[in-house]
Amino acid sequence: MRNWPLWEVFVRSKNGLEHRHFGSLHAADAEMALENARDVYTRRSEGVSIWVVESKHITASNPENSGELFEPAQDKVYRHPTFYTLPDEVKHM
Amino acid sequence: MKNENLIQYIYGIADNVLILGQRLSELCGHGPNLETDIACTNIALDLLGQTRSYYQYAAQLSGEGKTEDDIAFLRNERQYKNVLLVEQPNRHFGYVITRQFLFDAFHLLLLEELQNSKDDTLVAIAKKGIKEVSYHQRFSSDWIKRLGDGTQESHKKVQEALDDLWRFTNELFLMTEDDKIALENGVGVNVLTLQEKYNQRIKEVLDEATLTIPETKYFQKGGKQGIHSEHMGYLLSDLQYMQRTYPNMKW
Numbered sequence: 001m002r003n004w005p006l007w008e009v010f011v012r013s014k015n016g017l018e019h020r021h022f023g024s025l026h027a028a029d030a031e032m033a034l035e036n037a038r039d040v041y042t043r044r045s046e047g048v049s050i051w052v053v054e055s056k057h058i059t060a061s062n063p064e065n066s067g068e069l070f071e072p073a074q075d076k077v078y079r080h081p082t083f084y085t086l087p088d089e090v091k092h093m
Numbered sequence: 094m095k096n097e098n099l100i101q102y103i104y105g106i107a108d109n110v111l112i113l114g115q116r117l118s119e120l121c122g123h124g125p126n127l128e129t130d131i132a133c134t135n136i137a138l139d140l141l142g143q144t145r146s147y148y149q150y151a152a153q154l155s156g157e158g159k160t161e162d163d164i165a166f167l168r169n170e171r172q173y174k175n176v177l178l179v180e181q182p183n184r185h186f187g188y189v190i191t192r193q194f195l196f197d198a199f200h201l202l203l204l205e206e207l208q209n210s211k212d213d214t215l216v217a218i219a220k221k222g223i224k225e226v227s228y229h230q231r232f233s234s235d236w237i238k239r240l241g242d243g244t245q246e247s248h249k250k251v252q253e254a255l256d257d258l259w260r261f262t263n264e265l266f267l268m269t270e271d272d273k274i275a276l277e278n279g280v281g282v283n284v285l286t287l288q289e290k291y292n293q294r295i296k297e298v299l300d301e302a303t304l305t306i307p308e309t310k311y312f313q314k315g316g317k318q319g320i321h322s323e324h325m326g327y328l329l330s331d332l333q334y335m336q337r338t339y340p341n342m343k344w
Contacts, residue, residue, distance in 0.1 A: 004126075025128050028239070035232065036128035039135050 107147030108175035114140030166336035178261035241302025263312035
């Protein structure tokens with residue numbers, strides 16, 4: 001069991017919402033990862049749908065590059081949609 | 094049907110669930126890894142939840158001011174009517190899974206039939222339990238396949254567990270006097286009719302797991318009459334310790 005790969009777990013907490021990253025766990029294969037995710041992350045009825053993906057398939061940005069990647073966006077306030085009024089019917093924006 | 098018979102019939106179902114739940118909860122914090130530990134503990138909690146529903150109903154029927162706790166914690170060994178299978182100790186993970194698998198297949202068939210009972214409360218408990226037990230069966234069947242068709246070592250261990258535990262399975266299908274009375278009154282399930290489906294279901298999974306049912310000549314029984322194996326006393330002393338030491342204590 002020590003050789004089991006790591007999996008990332010995404011859970012949709014209710015219909016209409018997107019899947020969100022909940023955490024990670026170990027499992028021998030995808031089927032077991034789903035079952036483990038069900039037991040570890042949805043035992044208090046947190047979800048209606050689960051995705052699992054082996055962690056090695058995720059390509060992550062390098063924290064060392066965060067300056068060039070993310071800081072240029074910080075002083076561009078006009079990119080935020082705060083200048084519009086949203087109708088009440090639009091939820092989860 | 095007299096209340097006393099119905100209460101005994103309920104014990105015959107619920108005590109299995111309690112004792113297996115207790116066995117699984119012994120594993121809390123001792124599972125082979127975090128994920129499996131939580132899975133086993135979840136199943137234990139499902140079973141204890143079902144037990145509470147049964148015992149609350151039995152306590153209400155007894156009408157002597159009894160509570161579910163009195164029934165769970167203050168009976169003597171002979172008064173527990175669980176089968177020998179569920180009281181067998183946790184020897185290793187493969188053994189735990191095999192015991193679970195052998196019980197789950199029966200448990201699901203029983204609850205499916207119990208849905209047709211004339212007793213509304215039992216029907217409600219069965220309907221609620223079926224979803225949980227379907228998952229238990231899926232979990233234990235998957236593990237049987239993984240271990241049976243896994244490494245040489247896991248195959249050997251789970252086959253040995255099966256060889257040891259199979260002799261307790263026949264007892265699941267014996268009818269007690271209270272079972273017969275409950276059946277005659279349209280309340281109880283005829284467990285005799287479940288055995289064929291049970292064997293079929295077990296065999297399907299075992300075939301896939303490359304495991305074989307042992308040729309057992311002598312089947313163990315007694316639990317349904319309250320005559321338990323040597324492990325039961327130790328289990329009960331753990332289970333009952335708090336209530337016996339601090340009578341009437343509450344959480």
